[in-house]
Amino acid sequence: MDLRFTDEERAFREEVRAFFRDNVPEETRTKMVDGEHLEKDDFVRWTRILNAHGWGVPHWPVEYGGTGWDPMRQYIYLEELQKYPAPQPLPFGVNMVGPVIYTFGSDEQKKHFLPRIANLDDWWCQGFSEPGAGSDLASLKTRAVREGDHYVVNGQKTWTTLAQYADWIFCLVRTDTDAKKQEGISFLLIDMKTPGIEVRPIVTIDGGREINEVFLTDVRVPVENLVGQENKGWDYAKFLLGNERTNIARIGMSKQRIARIRELAGKEMSGGRPLIEDERFREKLAAIEIDLKALELTQLRVVAADAKRGNTGRPDPASSILKIKGSEIQQATTHLLMEVMGPYAAPYIPEHDDRWNEPSDVPDYAPTAAPNYFNFRKVSIYGGSNEIQKNIIAKAVLGL
Amino acid sequence: MDLRFTDEERAFREEVRAFFRDNVPEETRTKMVDGEHLEKDDFVRWTRILNAHGWGVPHWPVEYGGTGWDPMRQYIYLEELQKYPAPQPLPFGVNMVGPVIYTFGSDEQKKHFLPRIANLDDWWCQGFSEPGAGSDLASLKTRAVREGDHYVVNGQKTWTTLAQYADWIFCLVRTDTDAKKQEGISFLLIDMKTPGIEVRPIVTIDGGREINEVFLTDVRVPVENLVGQENKGWDYAKFLLGNERTNIARIGMSKQRIARIRELAGKEMSGGRPLIEDERFREKLAAIEIDLKALELTQLRVVAADAKRGNTGRPDPASSILKIKGSEIQQATTHLLMEVMGPYAAPYIPEHDDRWNEPSDVPDYAPTAAPNYFNFRKVSIYGGSNEIQKNIIAKAVLGL
């Protein structure tokens, strides 16, 4: 047992840090530090910088453009990325549909889609959730009926993140209505330019416009856009959702936010002293830090176990801890960052509102704090709510 | 709406306080302040003082010895009693079997038992729980078979508090094994001197010897000791358990313990100052006090609602809040009192261990703190665990 990073790992960390320092667009980084939403262009520009460097899809098999890093390096890379902070490449392509395509897709699909995902030539979105199917995903109702060389798709998807920019959507659709719930589902790749697709934004309570409803009306999808076998889509979805859980602890992001809390609590005054000198405030921060440090070690244990097992893409069910604790910490830090602002948490200033370039007593870092607290309530809901994660652990780990 | 006590209520409070001041045996009070167990004699002596004053069974109907106080006075009386502190008369007689007897019992039972309960001439214990029937009380297995003028009882009861002193036990027994779970149960009064009864102590983790197992082997109980009708015992038990829940918030006891925490935290030193001057410690205490103040008002609202409805003996299901929050506060205060002791929480000194009369650096108030914390874990378990209380609220109040 040696709980220190190896010299090689430390050198790798330095390499990654240096690369971020030299290559992350400063404008993008500033937006992230300030808690603002990123634009489409922030993602595209940064993903192409990464891809040009060979780091577009580090965790993919080398034959499809991966770096061949072991899980520990992948972890170090992601942590540094989140801490810098730099945008994490959108998961819909590189973490979700990409691995499904290279694992279950046809050669044509691999050849066409994978390079375009790595370079963000295609912006993907996820068509899983439906209005009636949240945590109970398998109860989805969107139908796909085979007509010659096409599937004709009808239904509605929801919670579709950043669909407004999407070129493609990967959808779970029901191709056999007689089968049991989990059977009879297929995995389709759909071009967003196909007639019959309508995207409507859902505004979230933080004022964000990231999620959407997607309506599909007689949408004709060529059969070659079916992934794997018809009616086996549930297996691919489970594979995909398993991948999703591994990155969700967001240790680096929480470290970055803690640094931000410390910095801004040094600027806000309380009782004539900087808030950061307030012992009670520091204790609250310390309580979160302890949890985060423990979670970091828990994450590293999962990573090490993954490395030992070989990269099967099947995370240990114990990794549900990462989702639960990770989301709790993210929520605790967004709340504490809002607390830093005191009364200045109240002003709601739309991003890029030019009037606020004029001098004002509202500190420019304050107005995003409450919206971020509101927005981060989602992290215990999406990707399998924390209640679902606990059900999984109770069954799969504790045998209850 | 007038949220102040009336002049009459304030005068009554003074009267009660004065009575306690003049009449509670100091030895008994000291044991309670020190967190020690009371002896049988403490209860007997005090109950007889109360009864001689006409306050043995304040909440009973006047015809059976009650005082006729309205619910607000009963609340004031109990709060002052707990705050003084003086022993609360044992519930098994005055709160449990007494009301069952005067509500459902025969004239003979009323005439014989009620005065003896009020004066603690008979020490009662409760024979409900069984090893296999905890929260699921109705699954009890103790059998009573009618043979002529007697029931012959066989079975085992457990968690029987203070059975070692008991003259009588009231038992739920199964008289019809073919009926559904809640039916076929009867309510029997059993003389503890009857042959075939064996009491074995259960030592609890705090070192206490308050609870017991009671084994019943061919115990012959005269049929006149059946309460009400055969096979209707479940109804009487529900009535009894409903009564139990109303007094369980223990506002006065928690107030007394908070005063004790404040006092002892003024004696224990931390960083060269009395612990009570430590701001973080005070904040923890304040957090509990706020909850307690709110609960006091909640209790008063329930009392006022009871008063309006008339004393039906059926508490509002909302009074489950009193059990839940009341037990949480009792547990928080026993924990905080233990925290006051710092390292001195560790010594385990049996009560009345004479060796400890010699000078020692272990403060004499320290050794009961941890046992009381351990012991008070029971308050979220017994009388219907807090999980059961939440099930009740979910169903009966929230309609889920």
Place this chain on the structure above:
Amino acid sequence: MDFDLTEEQSILKDSLDRLLADTYGFEERKRHMASAEGWSAEAWNRYAEMGLMALPFAEEDGGIGGGPVETMIVMEALGKALALEPYFATVILGGGFLRLGGSAEQKANLVPLVAEGSLKLAFAHTERNSRFDLARVETKARQDGDGWVLSGSKSVVLHGDCADRIFVTARTGGASGDETGIGVFLVDANAEGVSRRGYATQDGLRAAELTLENVRVAADAVYGDPSDALPLVRRVVDQAIAALSAEAVGAISAMHALTLDYMKVRKQFGVPIGAFQVLQHAAVDMYVAIEQARSITLYATMMADSDDAAERAKAMHAAKAEIGRGGRLVGENAIQIHGGVGMTMEYAVGHYFKRMTMIDVAFGNTDHHMRALARAGGLFDAAA
């Protein structure tokens, strides 16, 4: 002790609840929020017609003579409806200074205007470095003949954008943080040297940044002792906290009701989600928190017009802290149980959640009041 409403109080409660149910649904509210003012002048007039503006003022001053219980009833109803109008700023805050700090003449001049709904008030206190400390005032007031000249800037002035006149704290002596040397001045929002910038707050209300550059006010603009008005400020803020607590009880009760409804209709895995024990217990935890919040609000209401400033302050610390932690528990659970739909602007629960979050940061958050109570020696002294 008597928890029943009087007949008049019952009528007030029922008629206001009915008015809001009939005219102030979620869709209407959204329209009001999207309007230029951010609230409804029509609703404002209805409140005035009902006598809500006149409610807390003494009859001899042109009011109705209601007390803290009446205010509790109104604020709870407004909280339930998530009402956007400047009632709290005008009647509770501004009205508080009028009632508690105004001379007979000042009241005679202004109470009738407030009572009829034609005068809107606000309270400008928070400054860049004050956070939640009421004594931390840097805005300066300099005597100038009979009048005063004010200079400084104030932040997050609730409904400061629409107020006709604004109560402003300013330092007439001493240094920031001193308990004495603070005065309260009523400033015309259109006076020379006053500039303000209005904006929405996170919960859809309105507020303003206020700048005062050598703003001249007359002698009759002074409320209370100009060199020692902090006790007046504390008294008004204490009453405001009691009122906010009542608003919070209305909001969290409504949130809970929405959540229970949702649990009964929303199905997952073939059953209503209300069938899952974990969610049932979460709903019970919310219920317990709400009843506790209601109880502590009753306590705050009872203490709101106490002359014992120390005991009154303790009650408000307790109430604000309990409302803060209970509100957060209820709000976060309500969102969690609703899942994604609770995160959307189209659904009411998120708006309640935001309002509760903003109530916590108004007039001192949970931590602030927990500490203040701890410093004041706690709620129960030996004799309690």
Place this chain on the structure above:
Amino acid sequence: MDFDLTEEQSILKDSLDRLLADTYGFEERKRHMASAEGWSAEAWNRYAEMGLMALPFAEEDGGIGGGPVETMIVMEALGKALALEPYFATVILGGGFLRLGGSAEQKANLVPLVAEGSLKLAFAHTERNSRFDLARVETKARQDGDGWVLSGSKSVVLHGDCADRIFVTARTGGASGDETGIGVFLVDANAEGVSRRGYATQDGLRAAELTLENVRVAADAVYGDPSDALPLVRRVVDQAIAALSAEAVGAISAMHALTLDYMKVRKQFGVPIGAFQVLQHAAVDMYVAIEQARSITLYATMMADSDDAAERAKAMHAAKAEIGRGGRLVGENAIQIHGGVGMTMEYAVGHYFKRMTMIDVAFGNTDHHMRALARAGGLFDAAA
């Protein structure tokens, strides 16, 4: 980074786990606890035969040369078995002073005795007013020729009743609370002027009150710098905290396993109570807390022999606080899920609960370490 045990470490773990499983069941433990000593000399000898006493000492001193990972393995196993023997007092605390503060000669004299199990040690530090503050020492040491004379009293000396020699902190200069002026002296338990009174602790271990009246010790009783040994004390205590954390992980894991077993067999309302979702989630909360405790213990273990006192202390603050809050969560839930049976002496879970409660009050409770970490600036600096 590598979380695997070496082959030797795996053998150590497996053989100790097997030994304890075979010879140290709950019933055996009860017998040992009821004995006059309160622990088992037989078990003690078995530990010595296995080399546990020699484990952390350097090979050149007569030890086996194990490090923090080996100590973690042993303490976790002892925690799982709730072992009563004075291993922690002798090998971790006393052994810590030997290893880290002893001269070559002191080690040569004593390590072999500890290693073979014939010398038992203890650490006497706590005083009436010290609470958790390591610098608050009032016991006096006065130089007397080559030697020293000690006077004062010490409380809650773990296994101080059976120890042959006791490490005692005493003030050679300065005032109580000063960082300097503290010395460490090894005192023979039977020396003239030493009196002690043994007693059981709440968790069934043993401790003693210790009184020193003009106790004369020779020059070779001094460990470290007699005028500046607090850094040595802190270092030993830091390593002790890492060891206690490992013991705690063993104890809470065992408690969780008992709870899961119980949930599978105990029936209520016709089903195993493990079928109730609320109890399932409580069991998951326990599981998460245990995994977090295990992780932070790994961190403490990694930092236990760091020479960077500030970073080492931070790690121990973090570990002790996390162990404290996690231990309480696991313990209270374990009792709650067991119901009444968990409250009885006849069932193991309550004994684990008591041990965890006492671990929290040893060497600083949760609040103490949370504050200490806060004062030290937290775990993550800008570069972390």
